[in-house]
Amino acid sequence: MRFTFVFPHLWESGVRGKYAPFRAFGHTPSYLSWWFGDYFASSARGFFRAGTVKGTITIGGSPASGVVVSVEGLPNESRKSKISNIESERAVIDQRDKKFIPHVLPVRVGTRVNFPNIDDVWHNVFSTSEAKKFDLGLYPPGNDRNVTFDKPGVVRILCNVHPHMEAYVVVKEHPYFALSDTRGNYRPDEVPVGKFRLKFWQPELGTKVEPFNMVRGGEVLSVNMNLKRMK
Numbered sequence: 001m002r003f004t005f006v007f008p009h010l011w012e013s014g015v016r017g018k019y020a021p022f023r024a025f026g027h028t029p030s031y032l033s034w035w036f037g038d039y040f041a042s043s044a045r046g047f048f049r050a051g052t053v054k055g056t057i058t059i060g061g062s063p064a065s066g067v068v069v070s071v072e073g074l075p076n077e078s079r080k081s082k083i084s085n086i087e088s089e090r091a092v093i094d095q096r097d098k099k100f101i102p103h104v105l106p107v108r109v110g111t112r113v114n115f116p117n118i119d120d121v122w123h124n125v126f127s128t129s130e131a132k133k134f135d136l137g138l139y140p141p142g143n144d145r146n147v148t149f150d151k152p153g154v155v156r157i158l159c160n161v162h163p164h165m166e167a168y169v170v171v172k173e174h175p176y177f178a179l180s181d182t183r184g185n186y187r188p189d190e191v192p193v194g195k196f197r198l199k200f201w202q203p204e205l206g207t208k209v210e211p212f213n214m215v216r217g218g219e220v221l222s223v224n225m226n227l228k229r230m231k
């Protein structure tokens with residue numbers, strides 16, 4: 001999955017309202033995110049030699065969606081070498097049917113996450129996690145509030161009205177991460193050449209780490225992963 005970008009000016013002018021039909025599917029139009037994703041990937045290509053890591057994640061043979069896959073062990077310079085041209089990255093977690101959707105959201109440090117209440121009941125959003133402690137208070141249907149995630153780490157999001165509501169914002173210092181889709185497929189943006197680790201994380205499945213070696217630029221590595229449920 002590509003990170004979802006929205007033009008700030010469109011956002012301010014109410015892109016969420018205007019494009020409500022798209023949002024019924026839970027995402028900004030996918031052609032937009034593909035377009036921008038590829039645009040930034042190609043503009044970054046000149047700065048370092050990079051390849052692709054992709055694969056499929058399963059649990060006991062079934063596709064595992066919502067798994068965060070990130071590249072760990074990157075040197076500082078390659079983290080900095082790819083800086084998005086966009087001023088701020090934005091992402092959304094909906095409150096819908098008394099759930100936070102998506103359940104797991106990976107973002108880069110500095111991302112502002114919007115929490116729209118599109119239910120017909122009031123909700124609250126708070127976290128006591130070390131990487132971001134906050135409480136947005138109670139707010140009614142049709143309203144939304146934001147949080148900017150400024151430190152790396154896993155932030156568990158809860159609602160004090162509905163104890164079963166739970167989401168995880170996974171904040172990364174670099175852009176080399178992806179979320180597996182409904183078919184269990186993942187594909188982060190281009191990965192620098194070198195020996196690094198792929199980290200697979202999901203709240204109910206825990207963490208699994210797999211080393212990989214990107215030998216040359218343009219290489220495509222396939223890393224499939226079968227995860228086991230934690231008891």
Ligand SMILES: [Cu+2]
Nearest residue numbers: 123159161162
């Ligand atoms: Cu709630």
